[in-house]
Amino acid sequence: MKSDILIIGAGVSGLAAAADLSRRGLKVSLLEARDRTGGRILSLRPSGWDRAVELGAEFIHGGNPELSRVLKQAGIKKHRLEISMWWSEQGRLEQRQDFWPLIERIVDRVPARDRGWSFAEFLRRQPRLSASERRLAGNYVGSFNGGPIGRISAHALRADGAGAKNDDFLPDKPYRSVVDELERQCRAQGVELYLRAPATQVRWRAGAATVSFHQDGQAKPRELSARTVLVTLPLGVLRANRMKFSPALTAKRKLIAQLGWGRVVRVVLRFRPGFWSAPFLPRQIARQKGKHFGFVNAPGEAMPVWWALHPPAPILTGWAGGEIADPLLELRPAALLRQAVRSLAKIFSVRESELGRWLADWRTHDWQHDPFTLGAYSFAAAGCDDGPKRLAQPVQNTLFFAGEATADDLGTVHGALASGVRAAKEIRKALAKR
Ligand SMILES: Cc1cc2nc3c(=O)[nH]c(=O)nc-3n(C[C@H](O)[C@H](O)[C@H](O)COP(=O)(O)OP(=O)(O)OC[C@H]3O[C@@H](n4cnc5c(N)ncnc54)[C@H](O)[C@@H]3O)c2cc1C
Incomplete structure (x- = not known):
């Protein structure tokens, strides 16, 4: 029929x-x-992992009534994320309390009327921003949206403060x-x-x-x-x-x-138990066994964004979005893992071989070459907000x-x-x- x-x-x-x-x-x-x-x-539960590995969606970015309804039907609770932000540049890893306020302040300057500007164009028109503020905002926006900031619509970012005005949550189930x-x-x-x-x-x-x-x-x-x-x-x-x-x-x-179509690379690394007490970790992180580790941004690294959301579980996720992802997308899995470990070793100022000794297992999914996705997710393209x-x-x-x-x-x-x-x-x- x-x-x-x-x-x-x-x-x-x-x-x-x-x-x-x-x-x-x-x-x-x-x-x-x-x-x-x-x-x-794509939530996996490989043996040896005591929690699901998310290789696709992981966060609830704000949410809406439609999602709330399904969460309720499925008996899933969501937990608000208190995310601390770290910044790593030239061998220095430090916490940035001003990360979200800075993003919000920058994005609030986007004109209310759509001028068809990309985020890069908008940044060019902000003479009062320092080079480091520009780099911070550009890195974050490109990486989160998975696209080049020369194509991402500045106007569309204004609506939600480029994510800075949203609360993020994690579901309590895969x-x-x-x-x-x-x-x-x-x-x-x-x-x-x-x-x-x-x-x-x-x-x-x-x-x-x-x-x-x-x-x-x-x-x-x-x-x-x-x-x-x-x-x-x-x-x-x-x-x-x-x-x-x-x-x-x-x-x-x-x-x-x-339309804007983004690309991202994501790897999830599981380290051996005791990782959060490793001698090379900053004292503040080690003392709290990774609690409040949150996100690290390391502009200039091949894999520049990292997060750990479930300490003391020794699991770190590495992320590269937009143009930064391009060279990584061409690598075979073993080379991708090497590159990821290299970036993380630089962030923690430790030798790659030493960090490598702590690694127990890892997972990734190549969304770019997956024939039923062929990329990651959409972003609002400049001049094409509708x-x-x-x-x-x-x-x-x-x-x-x-x-x-x-x-x-x-x-x-x-x-x-x-x-x-x-x-x-x-x-x-x-x-x-x-
Ligand atoms: C790495 C990554 C991280 C992400 N992180 C987050 C996050 O933290 N939070 C968040 O909210 N969102 C996140 N997203 C985005 C989120 O996963 C997607 O927006 C959402 O799952 C898309 O749902 P959809 O139904 O539109 O598309 P899809 O889930 O892609 O569904 C489309 C379906 O069509 C099928 N299909 C393809 N071709 C054919 C064909 N020819 N015939 C039949 N079927 C076909 C596919 O197999 C697929 O099942 C992430 C995405 C990626 C890739």
């Missing part, structure tokens, strides 16, 4: 839409390319629990979920569509038809044109090329769009979730009119 809605992609946006629509008695099919749901939420809850709802409400089913083509006309997909790697495509289709593919996959539309969506294609809204616009009340790239809060789990709920509402309205 033909579905009312066929959803492509079972990340949080696709799952949230499927849960909403199936709850209202509509017939929903959901196609997912991977052998798992959740997309860019992020995967959010996905499990949505998947549970979908299955209980009769959503037909196809895993290992990458979609390759959408043939459509007003009021109907047929989607081709390759189940379990089979060469011969299978087809499913529906009254509406919801596309939730990551922007990287849309940019690569991996799934064709027939007839083609020319205006959307042009827009997709203009791009996500335009991408979200339905085509002839038949093709609908969700996913973090269409969200109010780009590049976040809560934004992706809300986009799925928004698209579900649009679809319900469209179907009710027919």
Whole structure:
């Protein structure tokens, strides 16, 4: 039987839409390319680790009612993060109490009216900022948004103070629990979920569509038809044109090329027990066994951002976003690990070999070359602040769009979730009119 809605992609946006629509008695099919749901939420529990390793989303950046609802349904609590910031330059590691106030002060100077400036352009127009303030703000914005500051919209940063005005939280369970809850709802409400089913083509006309997909790697495509289709593919996959539309969506294609698509590298290192008392750690950190370690920014390092959120667990996450990530993205895993250890050794002013002796295990995921993501997450591109809204616009009340790239809060789990709920509402309205 033909579905009312066929959803492509079972990340949080696709799952949230499927849960909403199936709850209202509509017939929903959901196609997912991977052998798992959740997309860019990837929580692993390797042996030897006493907590989940998050290789995709980890933080709740502010959040919204849509996410709060799922957290409640899943019995997940969130804990506010009190993040201390450290700065490491020329062999000196010191705490920066002024980090967030400084970011907020700088971003507050962005003109209220959108002038189409990138963040780099905005910084150039701030003669009173010192070189070190510029470097601090530029490093932070590029790294957090995963894009070059020459492309990131200054105006879009103003709205939330580039993250400085948001509270950050951590869920008390692996992020995967959010996905499990949505998947549970979908299955209980009769959503037909196809895993290992990458979609390759959408043939459509007003009021109907047929989607081709390759189940379990089979060469011969299978087809499913529906009254509406919801596309939730990551922007990287849309940019690569991996799934064709027939007839083609020319205006959307042009827009997709203009939107900001970020890249990041993330490694998670687990050290041997006792790491926080290692002789090379600053006394203040060692004394508290890593508690309040928070974040380190080390501009100039290959892997310049580090954090540890669960001390005394001896786990540190390394991060490089935007242009800084580019050279790392070309490395094989062993070389990436060497580079990460080298950066961290410089931050702690210890020999690489000595730090290396403390290392017990590590994990990473290459989102850039992952064929079902092809990058990290979206950022607001200068001169294209309304791009996500335009991408979200339905085509002839038949093709609908969700996913973090269409969200109010780009590049976040809560934004992706809300986009799925928004698209579900649009679809319900469209179907009710027919
Ligand atoms: C390294 C990293 C760190 C992050 N950290 C945070 C964080 O701390 N906090 C936060 O809020 N957000 C974070 N994010 C962003 C967050 O993970 C995403 O915004 C969100 O998970 C996106 O959900 P989505 O449903 O839009 O897309 P996705 O989760 O990417 O879902 C899209 C789905 O489509 C599938 N798909 C792709 N191609 C096809 C095809 N041809 N056919 C069928 N299915 C297909 C994919 O496999 C995927 O499951 C991070 C992302 C990354 C990569």
